[in-house]
Amino acid sequence: MLHQWTQEPSEAIALQKRLAGRVERRDRIGEVRLVAGVDVGFERDPAAPENILTRAAVVVLEYPTLTLVERVLHRAPTTMSYVPGLLSFRELPAVLEAFAQLERRPDLVMVDGQGIAHPRRLGIASHLGLWLDLPTIGVGKSRLCGRHDEPPAQRGGWTELTDRGEVIGAVLRSREGVKPLYVSIGHRLGLESSLGWVVACLTRYKLPEPTRQADRLASRRTLAERAGQRALSLNPSDTEPT
DNA sequence: GCGACAG
DNA sequence: ATCTTGTCGC
Structure with missing residues (x-):
């Protein structure tokens, strides 16, 4: 499947403003048995180091056991540079390709990034939710916009x-x-419900299992890179043996 | 005009 | 996001 997305900032912004009105901020979700996690990473093309590849990772976990049941890693040429506020136009095409390869359709999706906590209220989690017509939650590791007090210290x-x-x-x-x-x-989920689902998927780590697993997959080193690391640890010297 | 700015 | 080794701490 080929998605030629707008690379024109003005067009992308106009589209975001239109789509934001379609985001559903209240619960509209059925029984949850499968929870997906989404994250994206980047790597240099081994064949052409000057090119950067986008790596979209999608994992599906069974709920409430949080057992991994499926995972897909899709690589695609990176088409757009990072522009704050337009992240979905850079990362979603590859994510959608990954979803297309999934055998099972999840009941809920957690995305590494913002949902409506975005200048135009359409972060990547909301954009993906609209596209797939699935309940989604934005789970970001840092702030894009908005203000807040320091949250309580306890979990x-x-x-x-x-x-x-x-x-x-x-x-x-x-x-x-x-x-x-x-x-x-x-x-398709209210804020309180979203928080409930995130907390329900927490184990012993900072990230809930869906995005944590997707994170691991997206940033996992390639076989060649791992071989290189082994060579380095075995060869404290400089050049690699040929 | 001056900062801030998911990943 | 990515480039990168060791290091401080539970």
Whole structure:
């Protein structure tokens, strides 16, 4: 499947403004048995180091056991550079290709990035939710916009993330002693429910299992890179043996 | 005009 | 996001 997305900032912004009105901020979700996690990473093309490849990772976990049941890693040429606020236009094409390769359709999707906690209320989690017509949640590791107080120190504590007089998300302490997570509505789930699902998928780490597993897959070193690392640790010297 | 700015 | 080794701490 080929998705030729707009690379024109003005067009992308206009589209975001139109789509934002279609995002559903209330619960519209059925029984959850499969939860997906999405994350994207980048790597240099081994064949042509001057080119950068986008790596879209999607994992599907069974709920509530959080057992991995499926995973897809899709590589595609990177078409657009990173522009704050237009992340989905850079990463979604590859993510959609990955979803197309999935055998099972998840009931809920957690995305590494913002949902409506975005200048035009259409972060990558919301954009993906609309495209797939699935409930989604934005789970970001840092802030794009909005203001907030420091969330309580204990696990599960959270404070509101507000912007222009509107609550656009929550800043959640997913683990003690670590930077909080930025949770926001993606699509078809309210904020309280979104927080509930994220907390329900937390184990012993900072990230909930869906995005943590997707993270591992997206940033996993390639076989060649791992071979290189082994060579380095065995060869404290400089050049690689040929 | 001056900062801020998911990944 | 990615480039990168060791290091401080539970």
